[in-house]
Amino acid sequence: MSSIAVLNNEPAPAPTARGGRAKAWPYLAYALRRLVQAVVVIVLAYIITFLVLSVVGANPIASQLGNPQAGLSPSSVHKLESYYGVNKPAIDQLWLGLSRFFRGQLGISLEYHLPVAHLIETALPYTLKLAGMALLISLLFAAGIAYGSQRFPIKAVRGVLRSIPSLFLSVPNFVVGLILIQIFSFRLHAFDVLNPNNLVATICAAVALAIPICAPLCEVLIANLDNETAQEYVLVARSRGLSERKIFFRHLVRPSSLPAVTMAALIIGELMGGALIIEEVFGRTGVGTVMYQAVSSGDTPVLQAVVALAAAVFVLVNLIADLVAPLLDPRVELIGPRSAGGLVRGLGRGFQAGNRLGTRPHR
């Protein structure tokens, strides 16, 4: 289109108001459809968690309340029993929990007799700090490794850098955490394991969390850079006499990193799962620790709330990414729910269809 306009040396016709509206409608329809899908998925995620915990796990709230070792007074047992409706059929309990969930009530902890929302709120800042730092570190690592794999002057080093993502995929995050604790705490005494909120300790925890997340980012960045480097416009740029450095930063960085940006949503899921392990390894407070303690004390409502909330966060971040992508890049096609769950194609989002690891793009 644009090349024809250039050849004809005519100004492109200004888009009419009608044309603009005609373009807006499909987007609104798409947005609405994605929104409905998102709500459906959140409801289903709550139901699946409930089925797993309360039906497969055979009414754990009732058994926990009936446990004489839990040290509950008869009155509080009675109060919690009526709150959760433990004597009603499972479907009623599900409805009770689900309707409360959408009103923001996450239930009451069996262990602490506090609202679950309060427990999560108290722990959330620590987890957000850790996860934010991990995200930043993984982006920096990924960018550095991808840059090195293309531009490092020695070929052998470029090869080594290319194999780093698959090494990162093979190392469990708790192993990275334990190695960092061994080095920085026990050898270098940079922090005390009993004081996990020290800055060095937080950075170590964030690195351990970041390593497995960094791997898929690296793989996508490197694959995209390879793909873009083979494009003709790079040849044109080179023949115009641009330095390789300029070609990289002016022409390659943007198209190669955009698809990686859309992976951010998947990374959120990995961050939340990883936080459970890493917070435990480093003895930190956080949502992961709340969940870990809930598992050991049989505090089912806390588990239910954390898992359902994690799914909701994941879905919402994905929704935002899907809604923003077509606005950022007009090449993106809007496709319906039938093909790959309303994914946005054309941006290499096939990776998202790939899998939940998000972690392992396979082509």
Place this chain on the structure above:
Amino acid sequence: MSYITLPERSSVSSSTRKLFAGMPPTVFLAFLIIVIVALWAIVPSLFTSHSPVTAVPLDRFESPSAAHWFGTDYLGRDEFTRVVYGTRSSVLNAFVAVGIGLAVGGALGLIAGFFGGLTDSVIGRGVDTMLAIPAFLLAVTIVVALGFHTVNAAIATGITSIAIFARIMRAETLRVRQSVFVESSYLQGGSRLFVLFRHVLPNAYRSVLALSVLQLGYAIIVIAALAFLGYGSPPPAADWGLLISDGQDYQFAPWLVYCPAAVVVITVLSINRISRWLRNTN
């Protein structure tokens, strides 16, 4: 890896030679490592003369040496022996996990892709939902419901991978379904079921197999992580994740963490290398 060599009717030796001829040295090394690990799982007693359970109080916390390759633990047990004997549970359960994901996810993806329409939509929403719950949290939830045991950890890991298998299988099925030979099979009077099992399934499963290998490595890591948190079989089991977890209590004996961790990393790395090679040669 029989599916690489078997389909060819030529003699096994020539096809094996062909296989090794084009194989990069790193892939060969990866296969070698996997064979050793497989042997550890099948006949652990062949690789070590020590006992994985008998305590030797005089030999506590010995650092790695010729007699004890990975050192000894807090009861004086040989750590290498513990790792070798832990292989069976760690690796076998990873196979269980992949088997569940492959069977259930593969079937769902095949059905969704082949029948389309409402079936596809319903399965698609289910898959979306399973992808929405962070994998590790879902695995923990399932283990909590089933009880703490390594087999349950494997089942949980398998269930969390159903969605991925379903997605890949669906995409492959859609690809095959649109091909000319499927159309001609219909024209020759092939029923839907005949086409499904005779044409679509055999052509769709190859890339799913490459994914299975990759998932095997992932399953080893997830099961190790669950065992590390104490959600696997309790001691005296010797799952790799549990060994690492035991070792972290003794900071003066870091080999108790490093050695089992190195085994996990090298095994998974080899599996990933093989998967990548399979994907590229397909």
